[in-house]
Amino acid sequence: MTFDFSLASVLGSVSEDVSLGISLLHIIGIISGILGLAFFFGSAVGMVRFPDFYTRMHAAGKGDTLSTMLMLAGFALVTMDDFSVESWLVFIKILAVILFIYLTTPTSSHALMRAAFEDDEMPMTEKDLKNSSQKHKGKK
Amino acid sequence: MIEWFSIIMGASLFVLMIPVIYRICKGPTGFDRILGVNVIGTKTAVLLVIIGTLYGRVEMFVDFALTYALLNFVAAIVVSRYLNRTISLKEMEAREKKKGRSRA
Numbered sequence: 001m002t003f004d005f006s007l008a009s010v011l012g013s014v015s016e017d018v019s020l021g022i023s024l025l026h027i028i029g030i031i032s033g034i035l036g037l038a039f040f041f042g043s044a045v046g047m048v049r050f051p052d053f054y055t056r057m058h059a060a061g062k063g064d065t066l067s068t069m070l071m072l073a074g075f076a077l078v079t080m081d082d083f084s085v086e087s088w089l090v091f092i093k094i095l096a097v098i099l100f101i102y103l104t105t106p107t108s109s110h111a112l113m114r115a116a117f118e119d120d121e122m123p124m125t126e127k128d129l130k131n132s133s134q135k136h137k138g139k140k
Numbered sequence: 141m142i143e144w145f146s147i148i149m150g151a152s153l154f155v156l157m158i159p160v161i162y163r164i165c166k167g168p169t170g171f172d173r174i175l176g177v178n179v180i181g182t183k184t185a186v187l188l189v190i191i192g193t194l195y196g197r198v199e200m201f202v203d204f205a206l207t208y209a210l211l212n213f214v215a216a217i218v219v220s221r222y223l224n225r226t227i228s229l230k231e232m233e234a235r236e237k238k239k240g241r242s243r244a
Contacts, residue, residue, distance in 0.1 A: 026142065033149055037156070043179070044159040053171055056163070064179045071149070071186045078142055079198045086199065093202045094189065100209055101182060108178055108216035115220040116171040 029077030036070030039063050051132065052124040053116055061109035065101065072098050143194060150190045153183055174219045181212030 046059025076094035080087050157180055164176035185205040192201025 030145055033145070037149065037152055040153070040156050040183070044156045047163045047176065047179070048159045053169060053175075056172060057175055060175050060179050064182055068182045068186055072189060075146075075186075075189050075193060078145065079193055090199050090202060093199070093206070097185065097189075097202065097206050097209060100206065101185070104209065104213040105178075105182060108213055108220070109175070111217050111220040112171055112175060112178070115224040116169070118224055119171075121169060121171065 025077045025080055029074040031074075032070050032077065033074030036067040036074060039067035039070065043067060051129065053121055054113070054123045057109055057113055057116075061106060065105040068101050068105070069098050072101070146190050146193045150187060150194075153187055153190070157183060170223055171220075174216065174223075178212060178216045181215070182209065185209045185212070 040063060043059050043063025046063065047056050050056045050059055072094055076091050076098075079094075080091055160176045160179050164173050164180075167173045167176065185208045188201050188205040188208060189198065192198040192205075195201070
């Protein structure tokens with residue numbers, strides 16, 4: 001039971017022309033995965049460096065969502081070797097995971113932010129920042 | 141080629157998880173901790189797909205990744221609701237009166 005879609009023959013011939021054994025889809029997937037790593041690097045640095053809970057949430061929410069989506073899309077393209085029904089099924093499943101993460105990660109960060117705000121976790125003002133920097137200088 | 145790409149991606153994901161784990165251990169409030177746990181949970185879904193690519197059985201591991209993402213979402217929502225309810229009810233009512241509007 002091997003269905004041959006018309007796209008399969010086209011892209012298959014493209015991948016045979018590239019003599020390195022890497023098709024065009026693999027290159028796009030690898031670039032997308034590395035972009036996702038870059039965004040996750042930004043998110044991790046922001047979670048350590050930022051002074052406040054809300055700013056940390058800003059870094060974590062955005063960078064986490066985009067980097068996860070990019071990396072999963074990259075692996076969906078990389079695992080697409082032949083265009084049989086099973087690999088299309090895996091591709092669509094990974095797209096379903098991407099859709100799920102696209103919906104749920106902003107929702108959960110919104111719920112956490114609202115819980116923190118109702119729990120009297122106040123955002124940092126300029127005065128707090130000056131105080132903390134003076135304390136930091138005093139320590140040095 | 142694909143194997144090396146998967147190995148390098150997984151290793152660098154592990155290395156980049158270390159600052160987040162530092163934030164979980166140190167985090168001043170509980171919200172910081174649950175935020176870090178949320179970030180690590182979504183990255184674990186990616187790691188499961190990477191492991192599936194390495195073992196050549198993506199069609200099985202993708203289901204695990206979907207389940208893990210679902211559990212992670214439920215955990216974040218439940219913990220945020222729980223931490224929200226830890227304020228005492230009287231204090232909440234007083235705050236509502238101060239705001240001048242009532243909520244069910």
